[in-house]
Every structure is written in structure tokens, then in C-alpha cells.
Amino acid sequence: MKRKDTVKLISADEMEFVIDKDAVMVSQTIRNLLTSPGGFAETKLGEVTFPEISAVILERICQYFYWALQYSRGKETEFHIEPELTLELMMAANYLHT
Amino acid sequence: MSNQKKRNFQIEAFKHRVVVDPKYAEKTWSILEHAIHEIYNHNASGLSFEELYRNAYNMVLHKFGEKLYSGLVATMTAHLKEISKSIEAAQGDLFLEELNRKWNDHNKALQMIRDILMYMDRTYIPNTHKTPVHELGLNLWRDNVIHSSKIQSRLLSMLLELVHRERTGEVIDRGLMRNIIKMLMDLGSSVYQEDFEKPFLEVSAEFYMGESQKFIECCDCGDYLKKAELRLNEEIERVTHYLDVKSEVKITNVVEKEMIANHMMRLVHMENSGLVNMLLDDKYEDLGRMYNLFRRVPNGLSTIRDVMTSHLREIGKQLVTDAEKLKDPVEFVQRLLDEKDKYDSIISQAFSNDKTFQNALNSSFEYFINLNNRSPEFISLFVDDKLRKGLKGVSEEDVEIILDKVMMLFRYLQEKDVFEKYYKQHLAKRLLSGKTVSDDAERSLIVKLKTECGYQFTSKLEGMFTDMKTSQDTMQGFYASHPELTDGPTLVVQVLTTGSWPTQPSITCNLPAETSALCEKFRSYYLGTHTGRRLSWQTNMGTADIKATFGKGQKHELNVSTYQMCVLMLFNNADRLSYKEVEQATGIPASDLKRCLQSMACVKGKNVLRKEPMSKDIGEDDAFFVNDKFTSKFYKVKIGTVVAQKESEPEKQETRQRVEEDRKPQIEAAIKRIESLIERDFLERDNNDRKLYRYLA
Secondary structure (H helix, E strand, O other), X not given: OOOOXXXXXXXXXXXXXXXXXXXXXXXXXXXXXXXXXXXXXXXXXXXXXXXXXXXXXXXXXXXXXXXXXHHHOOOOOOOOOOHHHHHHHHHHHHHHOO | OOOOOOOOOOOOOOOOOOOOOOOHHHHHHHHHHHHHHHHHOOOHHHOOHHXXXXXXXXXXXXXXXXXXXXXXXXXXXXXXXXXXXXXXXOOOOHHHHHHHHHHHHHHHHHHHHHHHOHHHHHOHHHHHOOOOHHHHHHHHHHHHHHOOHHHHHHHHHHHHHHHHHHHOOOOOOHHHHHHHHHHHHHOOHHHHHHHHHHHHHHHHHHHHHHXXXXXXXXXXXXXXXXXXXXXXXXXXXXXXXXXXXXXXXHHHHHHHHHHHHHHHHHHHOOOOOOHHHHHHOOOHHHHHHHHHHHOOOOOHHHHHHHHHHHHHHHHHHHHHHOOOHHHOHHHHHHHHHHHHHHHHHHHHHOOOOOHHHHHHHHHHHHHHHOOOOOHHHHHHHHHHHHHHHHOOOOOHHHHHHHHHHHHHHHHHOOOHHHHHHHHHHHHHHHXXXXXXXXXXXXXXXXXHHHHHHOHHHHHHHHHHHHHHHHHHHHHHHHHHHOHXXXXXXXXXXXXXXXXXXXXXXXXXXXOOHHHHHHHHHHHHHHHHHOOOOOOOOOOOOOEEEEEEEOOOOOEEEEEEEHHHHHHHXXXXXXXXXXXXXXXXXXXXXXXXXXXXXXXXXXXXXOOOEEEEOOOOOOOOOOEEEEOOOOOOOOOXXXXXXXXXXXXXXHHHHHHHHHHHHHHHHHHHHHHHHHHHHHHOOOEEEOOOOOOOEEEOO
């Protein structure tokens, strides 16, 4: 059962990640999506599909969201990025404005 | 998107996305264009934000930002032109509502469009210095809708029409006005100013010009000001409800100029209702309103002040030169105090205690009080009256209040030394006749004078008080050392130090034997303890209480002056005395003697003497007898107390002369001081004006 304050992110290979809203708002793009007036399709269903982001990347990104929340609360830890994921992760980050 | 990586890492060649499809840009753009259409048609719910965002993102990433941007401009423009037409088509009052609705729609659409084009806004636009999406949307709205030829003038005239209707009393939709005006403000302050504010101010000026013309023909000053105030408040309220706050000062300036500044003189001088009438009738509310309105315009307050000043000077001048009023000095001063109270009240209640008005009041009083050179004397007489009887039974605080008011008038006097002379004379009389209502009040006034003018001014006055006290002690000492005298007539002596008391010509008269013996005893006693001093009796200032038995045995105690006592005692040894005999025996100077005899022979109820002939005046050939038929209800009869009167002409001249004399050394001293300052380079004379001195740094 989906709780009200979560959003479902779906990767290109149809993996679903259910993430808290606060975490997801770390991405400016997703934030705009959810707060844009007029109600795009995504807001009704509460889910966003990213046909150009793979599950591995998307998963890492979701972890990043939570890390960012923690970091902003003052916990200083490093977010480790596996080198082979770097490029795609950066591109996704650029895309998601995060 | 590339496939999953193998575990061990491989470096692959950096790949650009290859544009396989030459029409890639076209296709992508048309997806977005379609989306924009849907957004404007309120159909966004079917669209995927992610998809649109991704398309725009990719276009920018692949260097098609230009196409995206220009496409946006074209599409939006086209939509706005359509919208413009639909607004134009609206009829009458629905025009503004339609405009407002479409504006709201546009704003919403704009935000959605900006959200999906966010990547372009973040990257392409700053790089190329193009206008960001939101601002672009506002500009396009402004250019295609607001400034469209069919809308621009219609919008303005509708707005002005509504304002006009509201000014004539109709109720309008203020919420709608507020939204439209806010729209103009959002489009830029120059839009607000050019498309609305400037014309609004012009039209308002015309309107208020008309209003003021209409009112000034038919209203009196008070009513006109009420109306002006109403309109002013109305405009301020209008601004808070639906205009830019920066417009407030501009529109109030318009109202102030048209309704007040342009008619200022006419209002102030309006017959029967203008400023002077308001002042005369104490119309605090009207005056307050005038003050508040006029302070908003240049020279407003100075106009009021000037008219008030000249009016005051006029009234004051009349007051001090009106012969009728001058007959009663106490009444005269009271009128001055009343006038001052009146204006103090006006200034505090209506002119918010404005210092400049206080100053104008003070300078006016100073001007006219000094027009009459008897003012110092009259003020002293007023004080004399108060200290003799006027303050009887008055509370301490009220006494202070009255004395402070007197001080205030005193400050206006230019000839303060004249006042001092008279005050000394009057005080002397009060002290010597024991006729002061309150010692505390006397001293309080001396303190105030000292604070105002310094120790020099009051040192002699204080000396007089000291003398009175010392004399009391002396008398006690005298009787203590002469116990054998306690059965005889009681002597009360006040020893006056010459310098402190007003100079009197000291003419001694011939005292009756009993009295002169007693006086001599006192003289030796006093000189015994104060060697090196000289005493001279001031017989013109004393009093006596005499027990008298008349023809039918009626006994009375008479309170008389020393002179009167001398005259009466003569009749212990004679039944009839002629004027000349009395004069010779007593040695009293002629004018005093005549007054003295008159008060005992010609005044009803006090006629202890009888005169032949029974004329009103004392003639040199008159004869005097004791009036055996004298009756009075009272046992104790007071005859002719010496009251301070207005000086006669010759007395006045004399006093003034003495004042002039006293001034000479003061002026000389001042000249010496100035010369010394000039020598020491503290002062220099002005080159052009010989009467001007300048301080040197």
C-alpha cells in the first residue's frame, strides 16, 4: 500500500522505487514536476517513469537523495560513487538537477 | 541509454549522442509545441511532465536551444494573439473580467511551460543572455495583449471610468480593480506608470479642479475644508485598496494642490467663515482641520500663521489703546491674560502645539503690550490687586498658576525696569499696611522674578522682606527692655533700610506729644544697639488705631493714617480748627493734608469730622469740628486706607524720569563691555551696517 507522502520512481527497465517525498524533492526537476500548477499526468498517479535512466543508476540516485537529506541535517559522511557508474550518474544528476 | 557494465571496468570511448534522425529537432519540437497548445487549452492532465522535460532537455543538450527558444516565442505569441481577440470581443463591463480571467490563465500556463523548459532556463538562456521564460511570458503578454491597439486604450478608459464612478459615489468591484492593477504592476513599473498612473493623475487633477471650483462657490470655509478632507481620505483609501502604494503620495499631491493650495488665500480670507472668524469663535475642530490640511501644501502653515499674527496684533493694539479699557488696570491685565489663554488653547487644541505658532503668539504679544508704555505699571497693579485680595481663599496650586501667567506677561515687557520700580512701590505699600493675602505667594513671585532676571533684580525686594522680619524682632526687644511702657499706647515700628525701599520724600510732620515721646524712646533704644545709623520717621506711611468717644457717648475705634491721627489728636485740645490752623500745627504738606481732611469730613460713613461749609472739596478757609453725631454700625471704623492708585500725570513723569536716570549707568557699563570685546577681537562692527555687531570665531 502506498502511503500518501511517497512517490514511485520507475526506471527504464521497469524497476520501481518507492521513495519519501522529502527525499525526492532533492531533485529540482522532480520538485518542479510535483509542484507545477495544472497537474501533469504524474501528479495524479504519484509516479514518474524515467525511460532513459537504468535501475542501477536510479537506485544510486535514490540513495543519494537520502544521503543528501542526512547531510543537510549535519551528518558528515561521504557519498561513495563507483567509478564505472560515474558518467551516467553525472548525466542523470544533470538531468534531474540535483 | 548504454547497457549494463561488466564487473571489471572498461574505459569506453566517449560517446556523443549521434543524431541519427535529421528531423530529430523538428519532431522533438512539435511534441513540445503540442504540449504548449494543450496547456493553453487547459488539457495538461494528459501530459507527462517527464517526457516533455526530457525532450526539452535533449534539445538543449544537442545544441537545438535556439530552435526551442524561438519556437517558444512564436507559439506563445500566436496564442496570445488569439487570447487578445477574445478579450476584445467582450462587451461592456465584461471586458475587464475577461481580461482578468485570461491573465490568470496565462500566468498558470506560463509557470507550467517554464517548469518543463527549466533546463533551457538554467543553461541555454544565461549563456546567450536571452530573456528567461517567465519574463518572456510577461513581455509577450504586455506586447500582444495590453499594448494591442484595440485593448490598450479601452483598458485605460475602463479603469478611469470605474475610478470616476467610485468618486461619484457608486460601488465598484474593487477586487477586480486590484487584480488588473496588480497585473500592470507585474508587467513592470513603467507599464503601470505609462498605461495607468500618469493618465490617472491627469484625469484626477481635472476632476479635483472641477470639484474645488464647485465647492468654493457654494460652501463656507469650514464646510469646504471638511469636503477636502473627505476627498483626501478617500483617495488614500483607494490606494490601499487597489493601487500601488507608491501612488499614494502622487495622488495626495494632486488633491492637495487642486483643492487646497490653489484656493488657500480665498479660504483663509473668506468673509464670515474664514480663519479670523474661526479664531474669534474658538472653532477648534475647523481650525484643526485647516492646520492639518494646510501643512501638506507649501506655505500653508505660514499663511495661517501670518493671518493669525496680524489679527492678533490688531486686536492687541485695540486692547491696549482703548481708553475705556485703560481705566481699570486690573481689568486691562485680565483681558490680556484671557486673550493669551484663548490663543494658548487654540494652539494646543487645534494647532498641535506647533512651536512656530507659539513663537508667533509670543512675538505678537510682545509687540502690542509694549505699545502702551503703562503696561509695566498696570501689570504691577494687577499683581498688587491679587496679592491684596484677589488670591484670598485660592488654593496653592491655583496661586502658582496665576503667578506663572503674570510672569509670562512680564517676559513680554521691554521695560522691565519700569515694572521693577512700580512693583517695589506697590510691594512697599502692601508690606507696610500688612495688606498681603499670602506671604508665600509674595515670596513665590519674588523667586520667579529672580529666576527670570537674576539676583540683581530682586535683591532689594528681598531686602524689604528681611526688614519686616527684623523689625518684628526689634519691637520685641524694645518692649522687653521697657516693661514700664506696656500700659501706654502701643508702638509698632518697621525699620526700613534706605537702599531697599522705594525712595520717598521724607517730610516729617508734627506728631502729638504722647506719640513723639514714645518715638524718641524707640530711637534711643535702636541707636543704642545700632550705632552709626540714622533713623528718620516716615510719617506719610504710618497708621494708627485711636479710641474715640463722640458727642452722645458713642465709642469707636478708628483705624487711620498717621497724618489723620495728627489731625484728630488736635481736637483733644480744641473744638474748632481752621484749615490753616491744622496745617500749621501738624506741618503736613498741603496736598496730603487736603486728602486727609477730605477722607474724614466728606466721606459718607467715615465722617468723624464736620466741615463748614459742607462742600465736597477742602478750601483754605474751611473750618473743622468733631462730628458729634457720627454713627457707625461697627465699633471699629477704618478711615481712608492708603490704596495704590494709578499714578497721576506728574507722578508718572517723575517715575519715568527716575527710570531713565537709572538706565544711564547700565547703558554706560554695557558700552564699556562691548568696547572691551571689540578691543580683544571678540566682536567687530559690520562694515555696512553701523548698528550691527558680529561675533568673531
